[in-house]
Amino acid sequence: MADEATLVLIKPDAIARGLTGAVLTRLDQLGLRVVGAKALRVSRRLATEHYQALRGRPFFEGLVTHLTGQLHGVDYVLAFVYAGPDAIAKVRQAAGATDPEQADPASLRGAFGRNTAGVMENILHASSDAREAEREIALWFRPDELLSPQQAAKRATTQPAGVPCCRA
Numbered sequence: 001m002a003d004e005a006t007l008v009l010i011k012p013d014a015i016a017r018g019l020t021g022a023v024l025t026r027l028d029q030l031g032l033r034v035v036g037a038k039a040l041r042v043s044r045r046l047a048t049e050h051y052q053a054l055r056g057r058p059f060f061e062g063l064v065t066h067l068t069g070q071l072h073g074v075d076y077v078l079a080f081v082y083a084g085p086d087a088i089a090k091v092r093q094a095a096g097a098t099d100p101e102q103a104d105p106a107s108l109r110g111a112f113g114r115n116t117a118g119v120m121e122n123i124l125h126a127s128s129d130a131r132e133a134e135r136e137i138a139l140w141f142r143p144d145e146l147l148s149p150q151q152a153a154k155r156a157t158t159q160p161a162g163v164p165c166c167r168a
């Protein structure tokens with residue numbers, strides 16, 4: 001299994017509906033490492049660049065309005081980079097099919113997504129292949145915002161010292 005990195009965006013519909021925790025809990029179960037995480041405002045320019053391959057599609061304007069948060073009155077998204085063996089396919093499978101009505105009910109999109117006003121409110125974005133992941137991670141994160149896989153693994157296995165909740 002290839003060691004990969006993939007971009008996840010928790011979209012404004014999920015943020016507006018208080019589903020951030022549900023998404024992260026599900027992704028936690030995949031056994032991957034988080035090597036990047038941040039909250040950020042999404043400009044029209046960034047949304048357009050992110051979805052550049054879909055320019056010209058009838059739903060494109062709705063897509064940009066969605067990702068910028070205008071549709072849901074939300075002014076940020078949460079962006080993550082997950083890394084590990086087969087990360088791209090694992091996250092895509094947890095996300096489910098693009099259309100929430102076609103998605104496996106056990107997937108995030110199947111469980112929580114919905115179709116409204118011509119836009120698929122499908123909770124999260126997940127890179128679909130290695131080329132897309134590389135492009136998208138470079139678009140959303142500067143190199144110095146990402147942990148190296150080694151750093152992330154070390155943090156995941158190191159016991160926090162002196163943290164009150166973890167003392168015996």
Ligand code: UDP
Nearest residue numbers: 059063097098118119120121122125126128
């Ligand atoms: N989308 C939509 N209507 C469609 C197809 C796509 O609203 O008929 C939106 C949906 O939010 C989707 C995004 O456009 O997540 C990007 O489409 P893509 O085909 O790349 O799907 P994804 O990779 O997100 O599953």
Ligand code: MG
Nearest residue numbers: 126127128132
């Ligand atoms: Mg896609």
